[in-house]
Amino acid sequence: SVIVQPPVYFPFFSAVENHGRELIYNKLIIRDNKWTMDFKGLLSSITEKTKMIIISNPHNPVGRVWSESELKELAGICLENNIIILSDEIHCDLIMPGFTHRPVANISKEIADITVTCIAPSKTFNLAGLSTSSVIIPNPVLRKYFKKKIDDLHIGNGNIFGTEASIAAYSEGHEWVDALMDYIERNVRFVTDYCNDFIPEIVPVKPEGTYMIWLDCKKIMTGTKELKDFFVKNAGVGLNEGSQFGPGGEGFMRMNLATSFQKVEEAMNKIGKAVAAIR
Structure with missing residues (x-):
């Protein structure tokens, strides 16, 4: 085993x-x-x-x-x-x-x-x-x-x-990696602050490493298919649904932050509007 x-x-x-x-x-x-x-x-x-x-x-x-x-x-x-x-x-x-x-x-x-x-x-x-x-x-x-x-x-x-x-x-590549991590950390701070200020229903797990952020979305809804559909159909944002990562991932979504700040900002604004619409 x-x-x-x-x-x-x-x-x-x-x-x-x-x-x-x-x-x-x-x-x-x-x-x-x-x-x-x-x-x-x-x-x-x-x-x-x-x-x-x-x-x-x-x-x-x-x-x-x-x-x-x-x-x-x-x-x-x-x-x-x-x-x-x-x-x-x-x-x-x-x-x-x-x-x-x-x-x-x-x-x-x-x-x-x-x-x-x-x-x-x-x-x-x-x-x-x-x-x-x-x-x-x-x-x-x-x-x-x-x-x-x-x-x-x-x-x-x-x-x-x-x-x-x-x-x-x-x-x-050392200098490039340092610049990369500065950029990713900025994206992490933005998502964390945005959720705290505008989407308290989503609780980010602040990452210590990787370029992903793990989002606790159980206050929005608990059904795995419903949660995935909400992000795709209501918000227009494709994230990885948590249950595919195995037991314990239910109610979470994984967001990839290795992209431009503009795309992260656009995604969070879409998610914010979608959550506000179902409050």
């Missing part, structure tokens, strides 16, 4: 089930508008069949940048139970001011030996079309197994354009 922590990036679910593995939910907990890991729930969900946990760090969609203490507690449980940590850290460059991304594998050599880290320049530098990612596996035994599977499928060669783009992005 493989554990995931919903609400979370939904392709995790099919990645587990399409490989014939049992999918186990370890739901995140929300307290005071902040999401945290449920370690007691994690312990109770582990059985002798549990081989792996997939985590999102920083977390998509709730926006958490997991602290070192949280990651240490998670890793301690995994070490005790011989569980591999597959850490999706694709948003690791997209960190809000005041927060620091800590790779799981960077905590200790012991933890690194049970960790597989997945990164890519595609989110930060908008290079998804180049189909280039990196999988970091410090443990030589795990790396051997992974390499054999990649070789068997003939998908390990990559492409020269993606490789060169990755090198350029990670080597020369």
